[in-house]
Ligand SMILES: Nc1ncnc2c1ncn2[C@@H]1O[C@H](COP(=O)(O)OP(=O)(O)OP(=O)(O)O)[C@@H](O)[C@H]1O
């Protein structure tokens with residue numbers, strides 16, 4: 001998990017890892033077997049507005065998954081006629097949910113997610129969290145949400161005071177060690 005106040009550089013670090021920005025005085029090396037899936041802070045905005053929910057997933061699903069598209073959509077609470085809705089009419093949370101399904105169907109072994117749980121209701125967060133828990137690869141997760149990180153993060157990178165500090169503990173351990181109840185407190 002990457003945690004820390006607004007503006008401390010979490011998204012910038014991720015953009016550096018993704019080589020979206022130039023790096024001064026350092027370097028990034030990606031392991032040659034790493035296949036990266038990336039969920040940017042505004043990822044939902046990248047969907048094709050004129051495609052339907054079904055088409056969005058149908059376009060990228062390959063192999064055995066193709067027979068499971070409706071089940072997968074159902075597991076993420078897109079049911080019945082809803083799957084014929086166009087992306088442009090979806091709510092913010094529905095778009096995020098759809099973008100997440102898309103990402104999880106990609107054959108990647110490193111997922112980098114920048115605030116994927118923003119503006120999601122509890123039920124949607126739980127569904128996405130379960131899917132991430134089942135993910136076999138490495139997960140880098142930026143979040144301000146302690147409950148979302150609980151059970152997902154095994155290591156915490158604390159961004160603050162122009163430094164990044166690595167903590168070899170989960171979010172609960174990190175907060176105990178910091179004598180805090182929630183991430184809100186390191187964000188003061
Ligand atoms: N292209 C840019 N030019 C100038 N400043 C930038 C640029 N991109 C980011 N910054 C600044 O760098 C700092 C770090 O931004 P970043 O988006 O990485 O923060 P963050 O930790 O992801 O915050 P948040 O929790 O709000 O998402 C901010 O002060 C931001 O304004």
Ligand SMILES: [Mg+2]
Pocket residue numbers: 010011012041114
């Ligand atoms: Mg950010």
